[in-house]
Amino acid sequence: MSRGEQKSQFPISQAMLFALQGIRLRIGRMLLVLAGVAVAIAFTNVLLTTNDLFDAMGATGMEAAQGLTRVPVFRWLWMAVALLICTTGTLNAIVMSVTERVKEIGTLKCLGSRNIHIVEIFLFESVLLGLLGGILGAVIGYLAALLNFGATVGWKYLTGEIALAAAENILVCIGISAALALLASVIPVLMAARIEPAAAMRYEV
């Protein structure tokens, strides 16, 4: 007697639950990674937002800005390095999460999970880290850029209008963070998919 659907099921909510629990079990390490992502994204947003603020200020404010011109090129390099490091951090954390759970993954496969179900768990774990770190970092970076601009160029140039226009960088940064988290999860997710169900019988825990 087979049920209509001939493939094993695993609701998204269950995969999310596994991902959340996976993070919770390793909360200390995950918070560190989260902080790393947040710092890198904050740094990125400071650069992006500052740039936009200068641009939006137009010719009138340029005198006030004087030497404090736009972001020099080498800062973009720093930004790239920061993002690279935070992506590596996420990658590392998820790889560890997979290797620590080889036996559990094998067991899930024995119980009937398909590879895609295992992939979902670690994808969620990674993207969740990326999104949380991204949101945190993007907001902090935005506020820091406003503060920096107001303090150095002058608060009178910081109108609500240009602040609002630059706010779109928050979304951009969250997007960057989520995309990098996805990228970081490719390797661990492939590792998880390749684990044989027989790994359930490994002796070491």
Add this chain to the structure above:
Amino acid sequence: MSELTADISGTELVGSLAVIVRGAKKYYYMGAETVKALDGIDLEIGRGEYVSIMGPSGSGKTTLFNVVGGLTKPSDGEVFIDKTDISRLGPNELAWLRCRKIGYIFQTFNLISIMTALQNVTLPMIFAGVDRGTREVRGMDLLNMVGLGDRANHKPTELSGGQQQRVAIARAFANDPAIVLADEPTGNLDLKTGMDIISLLIEMNRQRGVTIMCNTHDLKIIDASDRIVWIRDGQVSKIETKDEIEIDVGTMRQRGTGKSAEEA
């Protein structure tokens, strides 16, 4: 035996068999060396039978477990589980087979640590697509059956080894599998707890008519088995039926081959 040597080239099997292994080989290649983990195994397991696989470590017991359990494909030969030739299945179909047809019991229990006893038992039913209400009811039934109804909401870390193995047994029976495979189920338990686990397995086998194949080198299990298959160097060295075993079994149980009324 004679009817089995008849042609089974189709997927149709003799109805009374849960497992057929024919000439199964599993070779691992390590550099220039070939490790013959299974070297031509023939084995038939009837429905409702309790078969123990005995043999020294390294004899190929675990590889046989993997092959019969659809965890690895044999390098050569055929393995039928409940009329399905597993060598013809793709990964998703294998997952489905593992989900619906096979229950696994491990030496190290392998409960999911973040889930309660009840959640562990209902997990295979999630994979099988059983709705939530039915899952919980059946899960509680199974836990009651293994005597852990009052521990339903405990996590594995809050349970003793024997209790964890009981939960694992309930989990193995969750989707009414055609066969339950146990790999050294008493290996991590003390003598008394081990005996309890064995009697539970016998009870499940006799009452529910579920086929059980048990890897072990625990001689206590001999009592329980309908047949004992001895493996050596990747081959079957001898098969003994219960009657042939020359030990005092005490109160001999009637061989329950039929299913209980509610199962039908």
